Amino acid sequence: MKERLVVIGNGMAGIRTVEELLKVAPDAYDITVFGAEPHANYNRIMLSPVLAGEKTIEDIILNDDQWYADNNITLHKGNTITSIDRVNRKVCAEDGTEESYDRLLIATGSEPFIIPVPGNDLEGVVSFRDIHDVDLMLEAAMKHKHAVVIGGGLLGLEAANGLIQQGMSVTVVHLMDTLMERQLDQPAAIMLKESLEERGINFLMQAQTEAIVGKDRVEKVRFKDGTEIYADLVVMAVGIRPNIKLAKEAGIHCERGIVINDTTQTYDPRIYSVGECIQHRGMTYGLVAPLFEMGKVCANHLAKYGIGRYEGSVTSTKLKVTGIDLFSAGDFIGNENTDELVFQDASRGIYRKLVVQDNRIKGAVMYGDTIDGTWYFDLMRDETDISDMRNTILFGQAHLGDSGHGEEQRVAAMPDSTEICGCNGVTKGDIVNAITEKKLFTLDDVRAHTKASGSCGSCTGLVESLLAHTVGGDHSVAPHLKPICGCSDMSHDDVRAAMIQKELTSMPELMSSLNWKNSDGCPKCRMALNYYLLCAWPDKYEDQSQSRFINERAHANIQNDGTYSVIPRIWGGDTTPAELKAIANVAEKYNVKTVHVTGGQRIGLYGLKKDELPGVWSDLNAAGLVSGHAYGKALRTVKTCVGKEWCRFGTQDSTHMGIELEKLSWGSWTPHKFKMAASGCPRNCAEATIKDFGVVCVDSGYELHVGGNGGIKVRVTDFLCTVKTEEEVLEYCAAYMQLYREDAHYLERTAPWIERVGLTFVKEKIVEDDEGRKKLAERFLFSQTFSQDDPWQGRVEGAEQHEFNALKQIRVKSTQGSDAELA
Amino acid sequence: MSAVMNGNWIEVGVINDIPVQGARVVNTDEGDIAIFRTVDDEIFALRDKCPHKGGPLSQGIVHGKKVACPLHNWNISLDTGIAVAPDEGCAARYPIKIEENTIYLSLNSE
């Protein structure tokens, strides 16, 4: 018989946990859910837009009755659990229903706090927590005029905005002298207050409510100083309290919330708890993102994949008021040990502050332009050392280059028709509709449904902002904790560490040892694992061509019509008449449609059919030309200028330097593509300062530059150091490439990698640690001994033939009406 | 043509001609057909044309009973030819018969 799981609370955390459980172990339990509210599960966050008239209740239902039926879940709507009998393992509901459990999940959420003043139970006094409250407010707005909102926090302001939209006159009463004091510092709070006043909301600051006055229905609110204001509706939005009554009565250990451990279990190990009702490592939470993280861990534990642990969350806040962009996260006030970095442009309505300690971001507040909120938030959660970007960090990630969105970064103010994703033609309206209609909570969800930011990714910041604006944030975990893919809960770093520690040298071994959920993996993890294994065990690992993207499998780039391109290596951009003739001959012989001088100082032949490739390569090989790896997550090009040999300004032989670098590094597989350049003087004609590794020759030697990118988002390199000799350049380059190979995540180019780990880390390993650098360079050279064979030659000689030939040709003599003729 | 081919099984090769978690192509007058082999040695045949923008599915990544298209990464179910949600579309399926490791294909798409 299946085990029985009972869930108390049909809200966001409880049902998210059930969804996660169904994903990993659909048949593990007979599931019964009790919910006090008479509704199916809905998106509580969206009550604000419902109140503002931007959405309807139907729009915000997450799981309708049919979903419960489809998944064989018994749902008791409008039925409150009144007691838990832990000895007999059963729960008892209001209407007398009893249900026994093997495991119990308490997800009772929280209750709005009602301030203890006379009159707080009069008709017309409501909280802002559920559909019932919203109905009461909407009803009041039809009949009445004056609304008073007590509480100038997130909920209070969203309520006030909604009621203004419903045509009421609204006064927000706040005990403190600034709004949202738990999320905003003073300058941001003042800007916010001004914007809300412009929308017609009145504020009474530092006002302490003494009584709510009225006969049957509320009529006035009176304050400590004796003043009174008219009120037909009073909304209490002063805070929430974890709903722990039921658990407490059942003898489960509670403090402020129900105390849970890292596997989301309470002190009774059969009883789990997630959501706003819990307390974990001393913290309680009032936002959805942490609840989703807990839900995932809880589901994995219920499914007996006991590897995930919940280790607490760092949260960020967003106000969902149309037209207002605001972001806050972490400790944004600071203390005597922290520094403040502040950018303020009052007339443009822009303010940003970062609180920094030991070169790590501790908190952030932003007002006006919040496009970089998610970037700061990621840096903060990853505890990235920002010492090398401190002087520009306030200008945001986009200071590194404007990736096509011009000045316009304020998503809240954009019209729905604005194109956000240029690659796929997706507008703001498309994205916002998808988020609300398809119930999306993370960037990955939005990508899957709309394709926005799924191609080149340059609009990621805008999409994240839209998501934040619509549902209050990207509800996914910190970047360094993100699982490698859906097949595992381990992060990239964890997988690589385990691979080395447990000496896992093949993919099946790795997947079984690390409890992969799909024995077959998926396109995401298989390609990453293939690379990680190859990097860790260059002498032992046998490359799996089926775990490589087609370009790397076919050693040519697939084109939009299914044909391929061929780009031979042109060492350091230097070529010879003989090579050019060979390329020309091939182009004529195979009737190549396009011969193109590429952006990488080489020549590309386009439009070749797959079965023609070995022939083309054979001819090129004959002239000494080899694969340029223009298709690989590998060393691509080394661009050079003519340097000292010809140029009147050249200081060193940059062409020779580039050729040596290319000879050193060609054939090497890297997490993402890797490009280099060597320029003969600081005029930098080879554009070395936007390359993954760039050399700028100077009179005294060679300047080394790292982490540049000329693509989607231009990033100028960071200066690493200056060295004196060519030999040193080669050693530093080998060491740096190996560090990148061993440390970066698959598909992370050096630019984002360095922004994640910090330049200081790279300097420590490459510049300051001579011994370490030599070791890294040695490992690189060792791995090169296994990777420097021309893959084209191998295939010309017959390797992987199945890749290039059809299995069969079937020709049908259709006119004669006879059988198929098999060629 | 379908009248001619009705019920005809055409031998196209043996299972080991196709790499595990891979695919091969059969050229026909009416376009290419991709023959896939999963990790469990199941064989499927689909029109080698992605319902999105016609990408050659045979060049994709086979995982589980799905293939990820090489051009824009849509996932297509090998047993039905239907794109995995949220994407929408369908590639034609062709019947396959295996007898003692030999693969037979029928050109009557389903």
Ligand code: SRM
């Ligand atoms: C052929 C070429 C364009 C040209 O006609 O000149 C080219 C063609 C492609 N580039 Fe590029 N890039 C080419 C030079 C560049 C350059 C210039 C350079 O290297 O100096 C850049 C900017 C520099 C840089 O990378 O930082 C460049 C930045 C990109 C990017 C953005 C990378 C980024 O990190 O931002 C992509 C997309 C990606 O890699 O995900 C890309 C991707 C592509 C792909 C592979 C798109 C694809 O997936 O099919 C194109 C393959 C077409 C083909 O079959 O050849 N290509 N691409 C150039 C080949 C150079 C070579 O000889 O190998």
Ligand SMILES: Cc1cc2nc3c(=O)[nH]c(=O)nc-3n(C[C@H](O)[C@H](O)[C@H](O)COP(=O)(O)OP(=O)(O)OC[C@H]3O[C@@H](n4cnc5c(N)ncnc54)[C@H](O)[C@@H]3O)c2cc1C
């Ligand atoms: C207006 C509003 C706006 C918000 N905006 C945001 C935002 O922008 N971003 C964000 O991250 N978060 C936001 N939140 C907070 C977010 O909605 C909550 O953090 C989240 O809903 C909590 O989930 P939960 O499952 O713990 O509790 P709930 O969603 O409250 O679910 C608990 C459920 O349990 C039921 N229940 C309680 N006791 C019992 C019992 N004894 N028997 C049966 N059922 C019981 C309750 O009726 C309730 O339905 C907002 C909240 C509100 C009210």
Ligand code: SF4
């Ligand atoms: S070659 Fe590069 S820039 Fe040109 S279309 Fe392709 S990816 Fe875009």
Ligand code: FES
């Ligand atoms: S053509 Fe297959 S995903 Fe676009």
